[in-house]
Amino acid sequence: MEEGLRKGPVKLLVKDLRTGTIQAKDLEVMIGRLAMEEEWEPQGPTPFPGMHSLRSWDLKLLNRYKPFYAPFCDMCCLCTYGKCDLTAGRRGACGIDIRAQQGRIVLLACCIGAATHTAHARHLLEYLLRKYGEDHPIDLGREVECLMPHTMLVCGIKPKTIGDLSYILNYCEEQVAHCLAATHTGQEGNALDFESKALHVSMVDHVAMEVADVEQIVTLGFPKGDPNAPLTEIGTGCVDVTKPLVLCIGHNVAPGIEIVDYMRKNNLGLPGEVMEVAGLCCTAHDLTRYSEQAKIIGPMSHELRFIRSGIADCIVVDEQCIRTDAVEEAWLTKTPVIAANERACYGLPDLTEEPVEVIVNKLVNREIKGAVIFDPEKVGAVATLTALRMQPLRKKYKTIPDLNQIKDAASKCTFCGKCRRNCPWNLPTDEAVNAAAHGNIEPLARLYDYCVGCGRCEEACPQHIPIHSLITAAADRKFKTEKYKVRVGRGPVLDTEIRDVGAPIVLGEIPGVVAYVGCANWPSPLQDVGRMAYEFARRGYIVTATGCSAMAIAYYKDEEGRSPYEVFPGGFERGGLLNVGSCVSNPHISDACIKIAHIYARRKLRGNYEEIADYVLNRVGACGIAWGAMSQKAASIATGFNRLGVPVIIGPQGLKYRRLYLGRIEDKESFSVWDARTGQKVFIGPAPEHLVYIAETVEECMVWTAKLCIRPNDTTKGRMIKLTHYVELYKRFYGRLPKDLPMLVRTEADIPITYKDEVLEFLKAEGWEPHPQPSIDPTLLERLVRVKV
C-alpha cells in the first residue's frame, strides 16, 4: 500500500463468487481501516498502548512519587449499596477503601477531562472534514517536520492528512471508554492501579488535544509556530460598545469562525469594523488565531460579570467551562443565546432545520430565550443578524447596578457572613457589602481582581443581594476601560527552535521551561500569574502559557505599564514568553519536551513512550504551574504531563483534586537512578523532588518552580545557574539559604558564584561532602544501561 495511512475502509469487490455453499455477484466487502505506515522509523515497543502497556513505567514513577491523598469526601455515593462511610480504613459495601476510592475519583476526573478533549477534537474534525475534505494535508510549515510528536510517540504513526486524524481519535475514544469502565463498581480496586490508569488516560488526553489543535491550525490558517504572532487586545474594555457585539463563550471555535466568515461574505467587514466579535475563555484565543481583529474579553472568571453588563447583543455558547446558568443570566439582559454544540443544549429548542430568518425573528422578538443550532454555518448567519437587530433594541439592558444604586442594594445586608463562608476563597465580601451600605464602596472595588466570578456569595445571601454585581459596579471604571495586550496563540514550537535551545535546556544552562496553564480559580489576584511569568522570563527561563493563564499574564503591567507580552519575545528561546494558544494547545508544550529528546538527543520517537518519558524526567528541566486549576480537564492535562516526567505545581485549591504525587527525599533508594554509562545506582537528590505539588502562596510557588526545574543531568554550569535562581528566590522569600542545598550541590563547581562563600560555609557546617558521581547518564530503565556491573 502507498505511503501514509490508507484512507477509509478497505473495499474488496468480488464480481462473481461461487463456493460450495455461496453464489454471489458484485459482492462488496468493507473491512474497516488498516494502518499501513511508511517505515519512517523502526516501530518502538508500545504503539497504541493499552491500559496495561505502560504500567511498569507508571509504577516506577509512583514508587518515587507516591500518591498522597486528601479525601474531599469521606463517603462513596456511586451505587445503591451506599452511601458508604470510608472514614479511616473502613471499607464500602463493594470492598473499596478510602485510598482506592481517591484513586478512583482521580481516574474519573481524568476520564472526564480526556473525554471532553476527545469529543471536542471529534466534533471539530467532523466540521473540518466537511469543509476541507479528508485529504487536506497536515502541514505546519517548513520549520515543523516533526508534525505531531505526541501522536507519533504514543500511536507510532505519522498522520499525513486530516482524514488520518479520525483513526487517532478512534484510539483515544477506545482508551477513554476502557479507563472509564475501570471506575465501575466492582472493577479496579487498587489505588496504584487506578493511578496508572489515570496516567494512561491523561497521556491519551494529550494525544486528543494535539489532534484538536493541529486540525484547526492546518485548516483555518492559525499561526504555525509564529514567534511574532500579533498582539491583540484583551479585557472587558476592549470592545466598542457602540457597535453590535457577538460574544462566543467556550472552547470550540467552529461557530465563531462561521460568524467571522459570514461578516466577510456579507460586506460587514472584519470584526471591529461594523460589529464586534469577541470571545470568553479558550474560544477567544482561537478566534484571535483566526482573526486578530476579534477581541478577548477575558478568562472564565469574567464570564458572569460580562454577561450581566448587557454589552453582548447575542451570545453563542459552544462547549466547556460555560456557566450553566448563562441562558438565565442572559435573559435578564435581553440577550439571546445560541447553543451550538450537542454537549450543552441548556433546554433550548432545536431550530437547526428552521430558516435563518425565522430563527432570528424568534430571538429578536423574545419568543424564546435562545435556540440550539447544530449547524455552525447557520450559527454564523443567525448570530450576526440577531446581534445587528438586537443592538438598537436592548441598548440599556444590564443587570449591574449603577454606582448610585450600590448603597441601596447593600443596605439590605444583615452582616450575617454567609456570603463569605460560601466564597471559595473566603473573601471579605461581608465586610465589603457592609462598608458599601455605609457609603464606602472601596472595599467592594478592591475585590474585583480577587473574585473568581463563581457567584456563590449571591447564592448564600438570604437577602438576595447581588454581591457579584455590586463588586463589578464598584469597579465600574475599571470594568469599562481595562484593556491589555496579549500575543495571539502561536501554536507549536518549531523544530528549528528546539535545535537552538535543546542543548542548553538539557545541560541546564537555560534554567528551565515553565508552563502556566489551566483555569481561573486563582487563589490571589489574577495579576499574580503575570507576576510569576514576568519573573521567570526575566531570569531567562523559557515561559510558555495556555488558556486562561495565558490571558491572566496580560493583566500584569510592569513599572512602565507594559504587558509581559510586550516586554519579552514570543520565541521558544531564553527569556521568551509564548502564548501557545487555548487549552487544546497544551500538547505543544509537552511536544517541545518530546522534541528535545527526539530532535536534539536523537532518541527514537515511534511508539517509544517509556524511553522518551525517562529522558524528559531526567534531563528536561520543565515545570507546569496550574495556579488556578479548577476543571477535570486541568486534572488530565496535569496528569498527562506527569506521565511524561514533567512536574506540576497547583494552587492551594488543588488539594481538592484529592491527590498529589510526592517524593520523600530521605528515601534514597527511590531517588536513585541507573548511570547508563557505568551500570551503577546513583542517588540524585531532589531532582525533581515532587511530581505534583501544592503551593499555598505565590512566593512559595516561585521558589518551587525554580527548584522543580533541577534535573540529575544538569552540568555543573547548568546546576550552578539553576541553583542561583533557587537560592535567590529562597533567600528573598524565606530569609535564609535553603536547607536542602547539601543534596543539590554535587561539587563545589555547582555553587552559585554570587553566594560562594556563604554557601560553602553553610555546607561545611552541614558536614557536606562532594558527591561521588556528580556527572551521570541518568535513567530509571535498567534496559538502557550500556555497561553491566
Place this chain on the structure above:
Amino acid sequence: MSSILPPRTSPYQTANIPGPQMALSPDKAPTVFATMVKRAKNPLLIVGKYVLEFDLEGKKLIEYAIEISKKKNIPIVATTTTLKGFIERNYPVVEMSLVDIVNRLQDPTFTVTPDKEPPHDLVLFLGITYQFASQGLSTLKHFAPHLRTITLCKWYHPNANWSFPNMDDKEWKKMLEEFIQAL
C-alpha cells in the same frame, strides 16, 4: 468579621461536610485542648501564612504561635514562607511545606524532634488557609491513626479531631490566651 456568627460548630465553609465523623468542639475548648497537649508525648504545631497576616488587637498571630511553642517546648513547623517571620524573631523552627509535613506525618516512624520517640501523637494547626488546612486535616484523619489533630483557628474545621468553634476575633483572642494560660 460579621456581627451575626454562623452556628458555632457547623463547617465554616458552607458545604464542607466531609462525612459522619466531624470534629469535636467542647464548651471549654481552651482548657480541654491544653490538657490534651500536656498529656501528649510528642506534640507538634504547624503554622501557615495567616500567622504573619492576622493581627489580634495589635498582637500578631505569630506571637501566639511562639508563646504556645515556648510554654510546652512544642516544635513549630513553619509552612510556606512563614520562616521569615520566625527568623526575624530569632525563634527556631522547622521549615517544611504543609503537604510535605502532612505527608510525613502519615508515617508513624517520622518525627521532627530527634530527641523524642516518634510518632507525633498530637498535631496543632494554626493560621493555615482554610480549605488547604481542611484537606491536610482530612489526610491525617484517614491515614494517620496514630495521632490526633487540633485546630486553633477561628473557624470550625470538621476534618480535625478537635476544633475551636466559629467565632469572631475578640473571642478568638480570648480563647488563645486561655489556652496558653492553661498549658
